[in-house]
Amino acid sequence: MPDVIPENSVGxxxxxxxxxxxxxxxxxxxxLEQYDLIYETYGELNADRSNAVLICHALxxxxxxxxxxxxxxxxxxxxxxxxxxxxPIDTNKFFVVSLNNLxxxxxxxxxxxxxPETGKAYGPDFPIMAVRDWVNSQARxxxxxxxxxxxxxxxxxxxxxxxxxWSIQFPERLKHAVVIASAPKLxxxxxxxxxxxxxxxxxxxxxHDGWYQEKGTLPKAGLMQARMLGHLTYLSDDAMRxxxxxxxxxxxxxxxxxxxxxxxxxxxxxxxxxxxxFDANTYMLMTKALDxxxxxxxxxxxxRKCLSQAKCRFLVVSFTTDWRFAPARSEEIVNALxxxxxxxxxxxxxSDNGHDAFLLPIPRYLDIFHAYMxxxxxxxxxxxx
Amino acid sequence: MSELRPDLSIIQQWIRPESEILDLGxxxxxLLSYLxxxxxxxxxxxxxxxxxxxxxxxxxxxxxxxxxxNGLGNFEDQSIDTVVMTQALQAVQRPDELLDEMLRIGxxxxxxxxxxxxxxxxxxxxxxxxxxxxxxxxxxxxDTPNIHMCTFRxxxxxxxxxxxRILNKTVVDDQHREHWSIRLWPAMLGEIAVYHITRR
Numbered sequence: 001m002p003d004v005i006p007e008n009s010v011g012x013x014x015x016x017x018x019x020x021x022x023x024x025x026x027x028x029x030x031x032l033e034q035y036d037l038i039y040e041t042y043g044e045l046n047a048d049r050s051n052a053v054l055i056c057h058a059l060x061x062x063x064x065x066x067x068x069x070x071x072x073x074x075x076x077x078x079x080x081x082x083x084x085x086x087x088p089i090d091t092n093k094f095f096v097v098s099l100n101n102l103x104x105x106x107x108x109x110x111x112x113x114x115x116p117e118t119g120k121a122y123g124p125d126f127p128i129m130a131v132r133d134w135v136n137s138q139a140r141x142x143x144x145x146x147x148x149x150x151x152x153x154x155x156x157x158x159x160x161x162x163x164x165x166w167s168i169q170f171p172e173r174l175k176h177a178v179v180i181a182s183a184p185k186l187x188x189x190x191x192x193x194x195x196x197x198x199x200x201x202x203x204x205x206x207x208h209d210g211w212y213q214e215k216g217t218l219p220k221a222g223l224m225q226a227r228m229l230g231h232l233t234y235l236s237d238d239a240m241r242x243x244x245x246x247x248x249x250x251x252x253x254x255x256x257x258x259x260x261x262x263x264x265x266x267x268x269x270x271x272x273x274x275x276x277x278f279d280a281n282t283y284m285l286m287t288k289a290l291d292x293x294x295x296x297x298x299x300x301x302x303x304r305k306c307l308s309q310a311k312c313r314f315l316v317v318s319f320t321t322d323w324r325f326a327p328a329r330s331e332e333i334v335n336a337l338x339x340x341x342x343x344x345x346x347x348x349x350x351s352d353n354g355h356d357a358f359l360l361p362i363p364r365y366l367d368i369f370h371a372y373m374x375x376x377x378x379x380x381x382x383x384x385x
Numbered sequence: 386m387s388e389l390r391p392d393l394s395i396i397q398q399w400i401r402p403e404s405e406i407l408d409l410g411x412x413x414x415x416l417l418s419y420l421x422x423x424x425x426x427x428x429x430x431x432x433x434x435x436x437x438x439x440x441x442x443x444x445x446x447x448x449x450x451x452x453x454x455n456g457l458g459n460f461e462d463q464s465i466d467t468v469v470m471t472q473a474l475q476a477v478q479r480p481d482e483l484l485d486e487m488l489r490i491g492x493x494x495x496x497x498x499x500x501x502x503x504x505x506x507x508x509x510x511x512x513x514x515x516x517x518x519x520x521x522x523x524x525x526x527x528d529t530p531n532i533h534m535c536t537f538r539x540x541x542x543x544x545x546x547x548x549x550r551i552l553n554k555t556v557v558d559d560q561h562r563e564h565w566s567i568r569l570w571p572a573m574l575g576e577i578a579v580y581h582i583t584r585r
Contacts, residue, residue, distance in 0.1 A: 335459045347442075375442065
């Protein structure tokens with residue numbers, strides 16, 4: 001709980017909900033007749049609406065990217081290290097929009113929402129979303145907010161994929177794209193991790209093929225396993241060694257199968273926490289969106305051709321020990337952009353923190369991000385809001 | 386923008402407006418920034434020093450974090466008009482291979498490097514019997530980043546062996562100034578050389 005709101009925080013924020021009743025046709029061919037998007041905004045939109053920044057969230061993220069909902073909150077939003085007054089995405093300059101994606105479980109229409117056609121929760125019947133569907137829905141939110149052109153669209157991991165999609169789907173509607181710890185498509189290994197996670201959920205007897213809400217159960221064990229697997233792939237070998245080593249909870253071996261090593265209890269704790277706050281169907285759906293993302297596929301598998309549609313400038317950032325979205329994957333994006341003659345800068349940040357690094361206050365990362373966003377401000381609206 | 390570093394102001398004369406350039410070891414992006422503003426040149430810089438890389442980003446220059454010693458395989462053949470490298474040739478693992486790479490990627494290249502045949506350097510070794518140190522070469526033999534020092538003659542012989550044509554050459558002092566005396570005996574009196582080369 002923050003006794004006092006820190007000076008560089010956006011402070012107390014209240015999410016808003018926008019209802020849409022224009023049908024949204026999805027990549028799968030299915031149609032969402034109506035839906036809600038929950039979002040937060042930080043900072044002020046300037047008179048000519050040129051200072052807006054869109055935040056795209058990753059697998060388990062949501063609209064609450066910065067600040068606090070109440071003085072009782074234990075933690076601020078998930079990207080509070082990067083969004084706020086004086087931070088890289090400086091809310092003294094920018095008007096920041098952060099939403100929960102469709103299919104999410106934090107307030108936007110998703111599997112836990114009521115399907116107006118049946119009067120029951122969608123559950124597993126909620127359409128599987130593609131990254132482009134999210135981008136289309138985000139563009140509609142921009143329309144409602146009166147934002148024709150984003151000064152920047154920013155995201156890490158799955159969020160970075162949305163940024164890439166924005167750059168080719170609505171090239172006229174963004175000036176800068178910031179793609180952090182991301183990839184132009186998942187590797188087989190990455191898809192495999194996602195499938196193990198999905199199987200852990202699907203095989204939980206409480207999952208009931210996704211109809212657990214109706215049955216009054218929760219596939220907590222499956223979701224916990226999925227999260228434990230995910231979480232350990234977001235850390236690096238070094239980070240885990242430093243954090244836990246082979247430390248034992250009770251200082252001795254008990255010759256039992258209960259968690260004995262600190263790393264085991266940490267994973268249990270993370271999994272447990274996640275399994276009570278996150279929806280299993282949302283997890284299934286988000287991992288599918290990750291697996292499906294491959295924008296070059298529509299362009300003879302040529303990423304250069306694909307990204308040559310973009311008109312914005314790019315910043316691409318990776319982290320040395322991120323093996324889930326390795327630097328080499330970011331470099332594929334960078335090289336395609338160079339071959340397409342696009343404006344791009346790239347930094348690979350030294351960090352022990354694996355994929356999680358993009359959420360952490362690593363000085364060099366924040367410096368570069370900050371310097372780039374100052375340029376975004378200067379080029380988009382002369383630096384002053 | 387008139388206070389461009391002297392070596393860069395020599396280099397910029399040889400770069401055509403609207404062209405595409407690649408600056409290997411681009412520092413804080415001074416050259417790229419100048420060429421973008423003055424000649425509408427599009428380009429990328431490669432840099433590995435974290436502070437300099439951030440400075441490039443602050444200066445609005447396209448900069449890629451990439452180590453020259455790991456190769457330039459990500460750049461396509463003849464995709465760049467001019468590849469520039471200032472004061473880095475002597476510091477890479479294989480200058481000869483890097484030169485080949487520069488002219489594979491670039492139609493032309495511009496390189497600058499310190500002359501190990503400068504008279505003071507020659508006399509330093511001759512008289513003191515120690516590896517030469519100077520304002521241009523301020524390092525000890527054991528901690529110097531300059532692992533492949535050469536003289537102008539060495540460089541020109543390498544170019545001849547490789548079939549590289551020298552389009553222009555300017556020899557200057559350590560302040561990058563041209564001087565009539567240097568023109569008299571460049572191999573002895575020049576401290577830094579700026580070569581404009583091609584394979585075409």
